[in-house]
Amino acid sequence: MSGMIERLPLWPTLPDLFGWVEGGLPGAHMAVGTHGIRIEEHLAGETYVLRAELPGIDPAKDVEITVTEGVLTLRAERGEETAEKHRTEFRYGTFTRSVRLPAGANGDEATAEYKDGVLTITVPVPEAKAGTRTIPVRHG
Structure with a gap:
């Protein structure tokens, strides 16, 4: 034994640290064992647009989009390739x-399109009618 201590490089652990920081506290806003999806969202006129970063996903079989009680949920799954790897950050x-x-x-009228690794979901948001309505009071 040479008495020298082998130092492992710090760099392989940094991607894991950054992934934890950008994902927030584990389990805080998603189910345990799942990963977050990076998104952009904006309102364009009477349309809500959400763009999700999902490279390497087959949208026909690996993506599920649901709307329940005003909450849009996007779920995708990426299977690990079986080829030998030395290192992966995927x-x-x-x-x-x-x-x-x-x-x-x-x-109910939401649509989705997948192109170049980005899933774009559009949802109509009709402008609320600004008129005033008078409610008659019945005398009983």
Whole structure:
């Protein structure tokens, strides 16, 4: 034995640390054992647009989008390839993200399109009618 201590490089552990930081506290907003999905969202006129970063996913078989009580939930799954690897920073398993839709959003008419690793979901949000309604009072 040479008495020298082998030092392992710090770099292989940093991606795990950054992944934890960007994902928040484990289990805080998603199910245990799942990964988050990076998104962008904005309102464009009367349409809510959500774009999700999902490279390497087959949208026809690996993506599920649901709307329940005003909450849009996106779920995707990426299976690990069986080829031998020396090192990987890819994430495999189940990915989920839930967002509350804007008031008045019509989830029943949502559409989704996948192109170049980005899933774009659009949901109509009709403009609320600003008229005043008078309610008659019945005399009993």
